[in-house]
Amino acid sequence: MVMTGNKRSSSVVKAGNAQPKKNLWKPEEDLILRQYVETHGEGNWATVSKRSGSLRGGKSCRLRWKNYLRPNIKRGDMSQEEQDLIIRMHKLLGNRWSLIAGRLPGRTDNEVKNYWNTHLNKNISCCPAAGSKRKSTTIADYSNDGINITKKKNKIGTGKTSSTATTTTDDPMITSSTDRIPKDTSSDHQHQHHKEPNIESMFTSTSTEESWFYDDMDFESPSELQYYQYYLPSFSSNFNAAFAFDDEPFIGYMDSLLLFD
DNA sequence: AATTTTTGCAACCGCCGTTGA
DNA sequence: TTCAACGGCGGTTGCAAAAAT
Numbered sequence A: 001m002v003m004t005g006n007k008r009s010s011s012v013v014k015a016g017n018a019q020p021k022k023n024l025w026k027p028e029e030d031l032i033l034r035q036y037v038e039t040h041g042e043g044n045w046a047t048v049s050k051r052s053g054s055l056r057g058g059k060s061c062r063l064r065w066k067n068y069l070r071p072n073i074k075r076g077d078m079s080q081e082e083q084d085l086i087i088r089m090h091k092l093l094g095n096r097w098s099l100i101a102g103r104l105p106g107r108t109d110n111e112v113k114n115y116w117n118t119h120l121n122k123n124i125s126c127c128p129a130a131g132s133k134r135k136s137t138t139i140a141d142y143s144n145d146g147i148n149i150t151k152k153k154n155k156i157g158t159g160k161t162s163s164t165a166t167t168t169t170d171d172p173m174i175t176s177s178t179d180r181i182p183k184d185t186s187s188d189h190q191h192q193h194h195k196e197p198n199i200e201s202m203f204t205s206t207s208t209e210e211s212w213f214y215d216d217m218d219f220e221s222p223s224e225l226q227y228y229q230y231y232l233p234s235f236s237s238n239f240n241a242a243f244a245f246d247d248e249p250f251i252g253y254m255d256s257l258l259l260f261d
Numbered sequence B: 001a002a003t004t005t006t007t008g009c010a011a012c013c014g015c016c017g018t019t020g021a
Numbered sequence C: 001t002t003c004a005a006c007g008g009c010g011g012t013t014g015c016a017a018a019a020a021t
Helices: A027-040 A045-051 A058-069 A080-093 A097-101 A109-123 A189-194 A199-204 A222-231 A233-237
Strands: A212-214 A217-219 A243-245
Touching (some): A027 A058, A045 A058, A080 A097, A080 A109, A097 A109
Antiparallel strands (some): A212 A243
8 A cells, every 4th residue: 555645634524414523634734833933932831822813732732843844854655774674673663753753854653653553563572462443452562572572551751550551461571660760860869779770861861982892792881781671671692792893983863773683 | 226234543531649828 | 849830752543535345
């Protein structure tokens, strides 16, 4: 199936059905939102919603801007490099779509998520219910390692453990305390003693000038390696704990994760 | 050609963290 | 310290287009 461009950019109303169930954005609404944000800037979406004259809520405005109207949005087919990166990142991170999208300039988390669920996930035969589209609560919850690092039930963060927090894996190694990935542990006293690696900085920093090898894997930093050792206990136990510096000079445009295999 | 099924994606939903009063 | 508003995220769904029958 080839679906190109903005096939449904305008509101679609079925014949004889006055109210579309899905409230698609109209070009006029896009124009209003775009003009307002370009004039006043991003942020404060509730205000944007009110003052722009949009009938949309703040969240809807933010989503529309972020996923569709924002400058430098790259649309169209994913390149092979982008596909490879998504696969590799998903293998490492699970359904951390925003984090994965952060490594793909011009791509949004929603686009990456959709692309995974429609194009890539079906090719991963090891995943439960791979290939099916609906009833997907477990489809994308598994990395290839069987590790779930999704956010909704296992929120990264602040040490507040929600009473509703559950894990979606039966892996006994994944517990309610270790499956949370800290966004900023420096402000979290409850987690300071855990020495949890900061995954956010790990995958957003581009300043590293060395590559780190562990087995045949390539890491950007010791802290990245630390992440795998911390969150994937089997990672350490399965290999000799030895890694070496990469003597090769750092290549700025080369994402080391592309080398991860 | 008509109908049914599948696919792809935009948008919504709800949860949770952060922030400020 | 509490609470409401807001923002961000991942999961889910509605529906048109494309493919299959």
